[in-house]
Amino acid sequence: MEHIHGGNITRAVERYNLKEEDIIDFSANINFLGPPPQLLEEIRNNLAKIIHYPEPNSTTLKRKMGQYLDLEEKNLVIGNGAVELIYQLVKVIKPDLALVMAPTFSEYELAVKSCGGRVKYLRLEEEKGFKIDIEEVVANLDRVKIVFLCNPNNPTGTLIKRSELMDLIDYASRKDVFVIIDEAFIDFIDNPGNYTVIDLIVRYSNLFVLRSLTKFYAIPGLRLGYGAGTEELISKMELARDPWSVNFFAQLAGEIVLKDVEYQKETRRRISLEREFLYNSLKKIDGLKPFPPSANYIFIDIGASNFSSIVLAEILARRGILIRDCSSYRGLGENYIRVAVKSREDNCFLLDNLREII
Amino acid sequence: MEHIHGGNITRAVERYNLKEEDIIDFSANINFLGPPPQLLEEIRNNLAKIIHYPEPNSTTLKRKMGQYLDLEEKNLVIGNGAVELIYQLVKVIKPDLALVMAPTFSEYELAVKSCGGRVKYLRLEEEKGFKIDIEEVVANLDRVKIVFLCNPNNPTGTLIKRSELMDLIDYASRKDVFVIIDEAFIDFIDNPGNYTVIDLIVRYSNLFVLRSLTKFYAIPGLRLGYGAGTEELISKMELARDPWSVNFFAQLAGEIVLKDVEYQKETRRRISLEREFLYNSLKKIDGLKPFPPSANYIFIDIGASNFSSIVLAEILARRGILIRDCSSYRGLGENYIRVAVKSREDNCFLLDNLREII
Numbered sequence: 001m002e003h004i005h006g007g008n009i010t011r012a013v014e015r016y017n018l019k020e021e022d023i024i025d026f027s028a029n030i031n032f033l034g035p036p037p038q039l040l041e042e043i044r045n046n047l048a049k050i051i052h053y054p055e056p057n058s059t060t061l062k063r064k065m066g067q068y069l070d071l072e073e074k075n076l077v078i079g080n081g082a083v084e085l086i087y088q089l090v091k092v093i094k095p096d097l098a099l100v101m102a103p104t105f106s107e108y109e110l111a112v113k114s115c116g117g118r119v120k121y122l123r124l125e126e127e128k129g130f131k132i133d134i135e136e137v138v139a140n141l142d143r144v145k146i147v148f149l150c151n152p153n154n155p156t157g158t159l160i161k162r163s164e165l166m167d168l169i170d171y172a173s174r175k176d177v178f179v180i181i182d183e184a185f186i187d188f189i190d191n192p193g194n195y196t197v198i199d200l201i202v203r204y205s206n207l208f209v210l211r212s213l214t215k216f217y218a219i220p221g222l223r224l225g226y227g228a229g230t231e232e233l234i235s236k237m238e239l240a241r242d243p244w245s246v247n248f249f250a251q252l253a254g255e256i257v258l259k260d261v262e263y264q265k266e267t268r269r270r271i272s273l274e275r276e277f278l279y280n281s282l283k284k285i286d287g288l289k290p291f292p293p294s295a296n297y298i299f300i301d302i303g304a305s306n307f308s309s310i311v312l313a314e315i316l317a318r319r320g321i322l323i324r325d326c327s328s329y330r331g332l333g334e335n336y337i338r339v340a341v342k343s344r345e346d347n348c349f350l351l352d353n354l355r356e357i358i
Numbered sequence: 359m360e361h362i363h364g365g366n367i368t369r370a371v372e373r374y375n376l377k378e379e380d381i382i383d384f385s386a387n388i389n390f391l392g393p394p395p396q397l398l399e400e401i402r403n404n405l406a407k408i409i410h411y412p413e414p415n416s417t418t419l420k421r422k423m424g425q426y427l428d429l430e431e432k433n434l435v436i437g438n439g440a441v442e443l444i445y446q447l448v449k450v451i452k453p454d455l456a457l458v459m460a461p462t463f464s465e466y467e468l469a470v471k472s473c474g475g476r477v478k479y480l481r482l483e484e485e486k487g488f489k490i491d492i493e494e495v496v497a498n499l500d501r502v503k504i505v506f507l508c509n510p511n512n513p514t515g516t517l518i519k520r521s522e523l524m525d526l527i528d529y530a531s532r533k534d535v536f537v538i539i540d541e542a543f544i545d546f547i548d549n550p551g552n553y554t555v556i557d558l559i560v561r562y563s564n565l566f567v568l569r570s571l572t573k574f575y576a577i578p579g580l581r582l583g584y585g586a587g588t589e590e591l592i593s594k595m596e597l598a599r600d601p602w603s604v605n606f607f608a609q610l611a612g613e614i615v616l617k618d619v620e621y622q623k624e625t626r627r628r629i630s631l632e633r634e635f636l637y638n639s640l641k642k643i644d645g646l647k648p649f650p651p652s653a654n655y656i657f658i659d660i661g662a663s664n665f666s667s668i669v670l671a672e673i674l675a676r677r678g679i680l681i682r683d684c685s686s687y688r689g690l691g692e693n694y695i696r697v698a699v700k701s702r703e704d705n706c707f708l709l710d711n712l713r714e715i716i
Contacts, residue, residue, distance in 0.1 A: 003601040008413035047398050050579035051388055053365035060368055080438055083600040091449065091472070107600075114598035180532050218580055221408035221606030240472035242441040242465075243361040247605050250577030289458070293622060 003110065006338075007220065016317050024346050026339040027322040029154075029185065029297040031218040033270060036263045039219070039256050043249055054251055055082040056243035061254045065226060068258045074231045075201055077238060078098070078138040078254070080245040082184050082225030082334070084155060085237070087111045088174070092236045093178055095145035101132060102331030103155060105182065108148040118145065123331055126301065129291060134164040138171055146178040151195055152185050155326055155338040159189065159294050165197050173206045184212035185224070185295035187264070188271055201228045208233065215296070216267065217257040224250040266268040271296050271341055278339075278347045285351070287332045287358045296341045299326075303335035305358045310334055315357055321350060361468065363684040364696075365578065367520065374675050376514065382704050384697040385680040387512075387655040389576040390704070391628060392622045396579070396613050401607055412609055419612045423584060428617045432589045433559055435596060436612070438603040440542050440583030441597075442571040445469045447566060447585070450594045451536055453503035459490060460689030461513060463540065467688070468599040481689055484659065486650060488514040492522040496529055504536040509553055510543050510652045513696040517547070517652050517653055523555050531564045540568035542583070543653035545622070546629055559586045566591065573654070574625065575615045580609040629654050629699055636697075636705045643709070645716045654699045655683075661693035663716045668692055673715055679708060684703035 007028030013020055019308055055061075058078035066073045079085035090098075090111040098112040102121040109119045111340050124130040132153065141147065147168075152159050165181065172179045186192050198209045214220045224246065227234075257263070282290040282298065287305030290298050302312060313325035325343035326336035339350065365386030370376055413419075416436035424431045438514035448456075448469040456470040460479040467477045480498055482488040491509065499505065505526075510517050523539065530537045544550050556567045566587040572578045582604065585592075615621070633651050640648040640656065645663030648656050660670060671683035684694035697708065 003414060005411070005414065005601070009410050010413040023535045028411055034409055042505070043405060044402060048399060051387055051392055051579040052367050052383070053363070055368040056361060056363065056366060081600065081602055087600055120390060196691060218409045218412040223602060223605045225648060242439065242445055242582060243363070244439055247581045247608065250605065313668060
C-alpha cells in the first residue's frame with residue numbers, strides 16, 4: 001500500500017496536459033469558500049518573518065487553541081497537519097496490533113506498519129451503508145493495542161454517535177486499548193456536539209482525538225492539525241518529534257482562523273446547502289448511488305453505471321475535473337468514487353459532465 | 359535532555375518584555391542577508407495556492423534538486439527541515455546503539471532515544487580545539503549501528519576533511535555501520551569541495567548526507583531540508599512518513615533559491631568578510647577566546663571572563679541581544695557561547711556591548 005490521496009494537482013497537470021487554472025478539484029475535501037480573506041492579508045503582512053524559526057512546539061497557538069476548545073495547553077499538541085500526529089502517536093504507543101476499519105483513511109495503517117506493527121481490518125459492509133458498528137468493534141478488540149476510528153469516516157461519510165463512542169472508550173479503557181478518534185471533518189457536520197468526544201480526553205487516559213484545520217479553513221498548502229490527549233501522552237509525543245515541525249505561516253494561520261466565527265458559520269451554512277443540492281442531484285442520475293453525506297464530501301457507488309472508478313476518473317480528468325477514484329482504499333473495489341462539495345457553479349459543471357458521460 | 363535551540367524569539371519577547379523589532383538575534387545561525395528578494399515576491403504572487411495540498415513527496419522539487427546536485431531523484435528525500443529527516447532516518451534504521459559527538463547538534467541523540475536506541479558519546483576536547491579525530495571515531499565503532507557527524511560541527515565550527523571522512527565511511531561500510539554526515543552549514547564555508555561527501559552516496563550504501571536550505575537561504579520559518587542516500591533507504595523513508603510534510607511555500611522556495619547563483623556568491627563573500635571581522639574583533643576582547651570559525655557562527659570560550667554563559671546571555675538579552683548560551687549542549691559547561699555572524703552594524707553593536715559588559 002502506498003500513500004495515495006486526492007488533491008495531487010501537479011500530477012494531473014503533467015498527466016493530462018492541463019493548465020492548473022483549468023482544473024476543478026473534487027478529489028480533495030477542501031472548503032470551497034477558500035481561506036478566510038483576512039488570513040491571506042495577514043500572511044502578506046508578515047512575509048518578512050520567515051527569517052525566524054517557528055516557535056518550538058507552537059506554544060502560543062496551543063494556548064489560544066486551549067481557550068477556544070476549553071481544554072488545557074498541556075493536553076494539546078499542534079501538528080504539521082493531522083497526518084504528522086498520526087505518525088507521532090503510533091511511534092510513541094508502538095502498537096503490536098492495531099484495529100483499522102476498511103475502508104477508511106489510509107494513513108492509519110501506513111503509520112502502524114511504519115513502526116513495525118500489524119493491522120487487523122474490520123470490513124465495513126455496503127449492505128449496512130458502510131456504518132461502523134460499535135458492538136462489532138468491541139468484539140474485535142482482543143489483543144488489539146490501538147483502534148482508529150474516523151468520525152465522520154473518510155471516504156464514506158458515516159457518523160458514530162458520541163454515546164456509542166463513550167461505550168467503546170469506556171470498555172477499551174478497561175482492556176487497556178488506546179482509542180484514536182479522527183475528527184478531521186467534524187467542523188463541517190451538523191450538530192457536532194452529538195458526535196465529538198474531544199472534551200472526554202480529560203476523563204479517559206486511553207483516548208486521543210485528532211483534528212485538522214487544513215480542510216475547514218482551506219489551508220492544505222500550509223499544513224495544520226492538532227491532537228488532544230493526556231498530558232503524559234502529549235509530552236511523550238513532543239519529546240519524540242521535531243520541535244519546529246509546524247511552519248511559521250501555519251502557526252499564524254491557526255491564531256487567525258480560530259477567531260473568525262462569521263467565516264465558520266457561513267461555511268457551515270453554505271456547505272450544508274450545497275451538500276443537499278449535490279446529493280439530491282446525484283441521486284437522480286441513473287447508475288449513481290450516493291450515500292447520505294455528513295461533511296463536505298459525497299461517497300458514491302457507481303457500480304450500476306458502465307464505468308469502473310478508474311475509467312470514470314480518467315474521463316473526467318481529461319475534461320479538467322478531478323474526482324477521487326476510491327479503488328486505492330482497502331476494502332473497496334472499482335465501484336466507488338468520492339467527490340467534494342463545491343460551489344453551485346462547480347457542482348453543476350460536475351453534474352452536467354456526469355449526466356453526459358453516464 | 360530537552361529540545362533547546364537558538365532563535366526562540368517569542369520566548370525572548372515574553373521573558374524580557376521586548377518588542378520583536380528591537381531584538382537582534384545572534385542565537386540562530388541564519389544568513390543575515392535575508393532570503394533572496396525574488397522569493398518573497400514569488401510567495402506573494404502564489405498565496406492563493408495554499409488551497410491546494412503540497413505535492414506529495416515534493417517530486418518536482420526533487421527533480422530540480424537532482425539536477426542542481428548532479429544526483430538522481432531516487433537518491434533524494436525532501437524534508438520539513440533537516441530535523442524531520444533525522445527523525446525519519448532513525449525510525450527506519452532503528453539503531454540499538456548510536457555514536458554521537460559531544461558537543462554537537464542535540465537532535466541526533468534525541469531522535470535515537472525517541473526510537474528506543476542508546477547513545478554512546480565521544481567527548482571532544484577543548485585542548486584539541488574540539489576537533490573531531492576520525493581515528494578516535496573509528497576506535498569507538500564497536501557494536502555501533504549508526505554514527506552522526508556534523509560537518510562543520512555545530513556549535514564548534516570544526517571541519518572534517520573529505521579524505522578523512524572517506525576513510526571512515528570505507529571502514530564503516532565493512533563493519534555495517536551507517537554514517538550520517540550532517541552538512542547543514544556546508545554552503546557557508548570556503549572550499550566546500552574539500553569537505554562534502556554528498557557525491558559519495560552513489561558509492562557507499564552506508565552513507566547518508568543531510569543538508570539544510572533553512573540557514574543559507576534564511577527561511578527557517580518555512581522549513582526546508584534534504585537528504586541523499588541509497589534508493590533503498592530513501593524509499594523506506596518515504597513510505598514511513600507523512601507524504602505532505604513539506605508545505606507548499608517551502609516547495610516553492612526550494613525551486614526558486616537553487617537558481618539564484620548571484621545570491622549564493624554574494625552570501626559567501628559577505629559572510630566570509632564579516633566572519634573574519636567578528637572573529638578578529640572578538641579575539642581582542644579580554645576574557646573571550648573565540649575558536650576559528652568556518653561557517654556563519656562563532657563558538658567562544660568565555661571562561662576567562664567573570665561570567666557564566668547563562669548570566670552573559672541573560673544580560674545581553676535584557677539589552678535586546680540574543681546569543682546562544684551553550685550550557686544545554688552535552689559535554690559543555692557554563693563557559694561557552696555561540697554567536698551568529700551578522701551585518702557589520704549588528705556585529706559592532708554586539709562587540710560594543712560585550713566590551714562594555716566584560
